[in-house]
Amino acid sequence: MKLKNLMLMTTATALAAPAAMAQDMADSMTLVSWGGAYQTSQVRAYSDPYTAMNPDVEIVWDESSPEAVARLRAMEEAGNITWDLVDVVGADAIRLCDEGLAMEVDHDEILAPAPDGTSASDDFGDLIVSDCFIPQIVYSTTAAYRTGVEAWEGRTPESICAIFDTENFPGTRTLERRPINNMEWALLCDGVAMEDLYDVLETEEGIDRAFAMLDTIKEDTIWWSAAAEPPQLLADGEAVIGTSYNGRWFSAIEEQDQPIAMLWDAQVFDLDGWIIPEGLPEERLNRVLDFVSFATDTQRLADQAAYISYGPARASSAPLVGNHADLGIPMGPHMPTDPANSERTILFNYEWWADYRDDLDARFQAWLAR
Amino acid sequence: MTDAATGNIGRAAADARRAEAEQTGPVMAADGRPLKQSLNRALRAQKLRALALIAPLLLFLLVTFVAPIFDMLFRSVENQITSETLPRTVVALEDWDAQDLPSQDTFAALAYDFMEAAERRIHTRLGSRLNYETTGISSTFRRSGRGIDDLGETQAEQFIDLNPQWEDPAAWVALMAAPDWIAAQADWAARADAADAADRPFDEAEPAFRLAGGIAATLPETADAYRSFATTIQQEDEDSPTAEEPWNTVYLALYRDLLRQPAATIAAYDGPQAALVQEAAGVAAGFEATDLPAFFIDMDDGWGDLKTWETIQTFSDPYTAGYFLAALDLQLTPQGIEMQPEEQQIYLMLFWRTIVLSLTIMGLCVLLGYPIAYLLSNLPMRTSNLLLILVLLPFWTSLLVRTSAWKVLLQQQGVINDTLVWLGLVADDARLALINNQVGTVIAMTHILLPFMILPLYSVMKTIPPSYVRAAKSLGATNSTAFWRVYFPQSVPGIGAGCILVFILSIGYYITPELVGGRTGIFISNRIAFHISDSLNWGLAAALGSILLILVLALYWLYDRLVGIDNVKLG
Incomplete structure (x- = not known):
């Protein structure tokens, strides 16, 4: 019976494949992303070539990714999904999948294989953190410091723990106003081994230890909520060391020539990618699948790296990464995944934070307010 | 003093007027109606006109402003999600004393609920909801959603080994479905085939599944689990129970029914597929059993933690004060209302x-x-x-x-x-x-x-x-x-x-x-x-x-x- 089913299914798929080509596709599509330099990189690497191939298709860009989860939930309740493809971080993809707001996809079926024939799911590997998630880039939250700070008397930070070292590296710090990442770094600099971080953080003593460590810099820190703030603060000299996304640092350092240097140590890898909202009408879904298969193929992901310093999510794209489109500098050394930059990294633990986020966030905010 | 005097004068004047009105009757308007009435009518018309003028704005405000606000505020007490996602578990937990892990029966109820919830992909939503109260439930629910398919597989295999009919969707339909549903479904299928043959579009949905009348008395859990299976696949996947093998949990239910129902009840069953049921009833006692708590705890440790069950029990009411308490740095525990731990008060x-x-x-x-x-x-x-x-x-x-x-x-x-x-x-x-x-x-x-x-x-x-x-x-x-x-x-x-x-x-x-x-x-x-x-x-x-x-x-x-x-x- 089961074998028969399988054979029937295979035949059906084989028969359906040519039929799929002729399917009706909607001629407009709303893509949702983060705005700014990142969205520009997507427009130039994905949607411009796509509209060149399909001149009839109108692509509308929306910049609502920061509140995508809440908006999709509201859309589902209203019964009117107006978005076709949404760019979200890995943690949000998991939540959207959990809530049934994103469509589960079969990566091998809808995405193109690598040029050498490796299946999409093998090419993306572990980066497929949820059944709904189609990865695009690897980015990292990492530290950077202002160069030539007089009070440092020529010392330069070499590890993330410089953030907690107010003696050798005095000055204002800037960290994100949430527990994620900060708790990990605090424990790491308190002497916890990288692989034990989450085990320790799960215990009451571990949380207390992390807060005690953060206490030592609480008064010296500006707590940011928008990732554009830290590069600005460092450029203005308001802060001397801080954390933000590596792409933000890249544009401050390379494009705006600010006296800032990267400190890749213990960067936290995170992912960003597409989700397809659940419940799209067939015509729109067909269009989205057609686009997504194009926009996440090996060449397109490598192309994106020419506009922004985020690493392509496919293993097969890495060798194809070239120079920056406008500056002409090689992008390889600016990728978070570059071996020289990723000597010591933390992989953001999605599952753990999905559980502990609410609890720790309440404690973190209460701690901040005290 | 002066106030009282004025009051007295005023009252006297009013009395005089009233006495006069009683003598002469009400003042009439030109059309012969009492003036008061006529005046009221004119005023009412005016008021209505004024109301009609502001009606569009009023309606606009009600629909776009007041209603959404109340809808949003209503969420602060709404908590139907637990009883909607885990209806059987909530009932089974009503008398639970929170001393030991719940009984096998409660775990069975959870199994049926969870299977349906996982198929409908709503279990993680409840997981996130309960995670607000107890850290860790979110991942317990997510992990269990992945493993629940396998629960009852042991029983399914044994039933199918006993008689391959148990694998046949049609045999199950004959046992479980109401005869008029079977007829209606056959009729629908014939029309679908005819449309297919004529290349006409056919978008009529299959008739909603109905359970046979007597089966729930003989095999209560099985009937319940099968109905949950049939309606879920009809609604979620637009599949037909006539073409799908039941979920493993349905076999688990059948196994439990055959063991727990009095032998006489089973023997007295004379509906469709009676022979099949009675054959299974004879040997089910010898089947390999599944330890339900152990199975759940194996999927995720959270099910072995009393706190998980307490949370489900505490937040099973359709309305909750939990959010308001949390907003005031309080929390609802099985022991009553307590302050949040100091480090979480904000x-x-x-x-x-x-x-x-x-x-x-x-x-x-x-x-x-x-x-x-x-x-x-x-x-x-x-x-x-x-x-x-x-x-x-x-x-x-x-x-x-x-x-x-x-x-x-x-x-x-x-x-x-x-x-x-x-x-x-x-x-x-x-x-x-x-x-x-x-x-x-x-x-x-x-x-x-x-x-x-x-x-x-x-x-x-x-x-x-x-x-x-x-x-x-x-x-x-x-x-x-x-x-x-x-x-x-x-x-x-x-x-x-x-x-x-x-x-x-x-x-x-x-x-x-x-x-x-x-x-x-x-x-x-x-x-x-x-x-x-x-x-x-x-x-x-x-x-x-x-x-x-x-x-x-x-x-x-x-x-x-x-x-x-x-x-x-x-x-």
């Missing part, structure tokens, strides 16, 4: 801070706005118009731009600090911290809200005749007496209006504190925004919002009692 402090800072901002606005409004109202028209434009100018500038401008001005390497250092008032290594704290919030918000104070003050002061102050002075009052005794009391309604506007606007402010408030200068609205868009805990956000609304109404009432709302003038 909301009461934030409410208090929001009120104190809003009052500070309001006070500063009065202090700064009053002289400006006074100046505006006393200058010649041409100059005052120019100044008024300056007051209004910030209104036409984006809020974000104004806030960012404050950042440039106030930061430690900013314009103000640089100037102070240059003047030598402040040492270079002791620059003032004017931003990313409460000072920053107060400065930026006072600036942003100042026009809301100046405008009502100005429009009230404009109506105060200058001759009053002149008259006071001509009668010998000093400048300050003339101001405080004559001018100021007349401007109080403007202060009242400005204060209400500024205070209510500032208590709900969000973006400015977020940008310049740093660690100590954020408001309660920042947490509400966080729960709406980040943590997705809309229930808690709604509860916080409701409390804020109640707080504003309470302060408004207090204001009315102290100052009197009639004394507020906007112009």
